[in-house]
Amino acid sequence: MNINGEFIAFFIFSVLAIGGAVFMINLTRVMHMALALAFTFFSIAGLYVLLDAPFLAVIQILIYTGAVSILMIFGIMLTKHKDEDKVAPFTVHKLLSLLGVGGFLAIVIWIIYRNPFFSTGEPQAAAFKVTDLGKAMFKTYMIPFEVTSILLLVALIGAIVLAKREEKK
Template sequence: MLLSNFFDNLSSFASEGSNWVFFVFALMAISGAIFMISYTKVVHMVVSLALTFISLAGLYILLEAEFVAVVQVLIYAGAISILMIFGIMLTKHRGEEVEAQRPLHNILLIIGSVALLGVLFYAIQTADFPDAGKFNPGDDNTAEIGKLLFNVHVIPFELISVLLTVALIGAIVIAKREEE
């Protein structure tokens, strides 16, 4: 009974194109994260992180959160990745020794990852989600976010801009001290 229910859910999942797109973006995000922690060269790590950020933007598009997806690409995939690359280029790196490969560690990592995937898949398949038809996100998410940001939440928005300016000035002061 449980096995036939599993295959029925799997076939209904595979029949929709948006689920396949979700699967591709999720696989890209997970792969980018795994590559990020697996690579030894820092530039390769940043590129893997950018892949994860871009695939998360794709997932936001699927959730009809276009504003968050654009911000994800602009801020994280663009600005943060470039900032990390500049930080890498401007700092001195000593030759770090890479430890020997541990095949048992890699095998246990793969087994743990597959087990986690199985547990998550089972939990999602047996969960009782509310009806998605009741949710109406509105016609224009970006306009609604703008109204909330500049009318209701204008004080926290301005405080964040002051905080970012202070952080930028602090980073410049610290960089000047190290230069001298």
């Protein structure tokens, strides 16, 4: 195994991404969960940089780490939450779930190592460029793109209205 700087950076970013996802699942406060999710998104952007995809890394930071995380934090701040920090006891159900997830992980890893997904031939470079993506997005798919943005705006306004309605009760 060749250990170099790229391998170390990949290891650090992957551990940070997995750690952020685990914290997101296990934390009890919703604000902490949103911050852990933003941390995971930022780590994935680092992985994109290592894959020599700087455009995807910037988009990951702008859209997911920035916009989606901030939108989630606004949604959390606009809704009312009960501060109940009850720690659930460790039950047999949790143990069986942990064993099931561990078994599923073992099967997935076994399948991945038994069946190679990539051919051993010479990889071919794709001729697709970012300019082609921009042309497709703003010429071919302009209407679906705008409809999606309107749908997201309506969802945000609906969340604010629901939060204000709950506050009056």
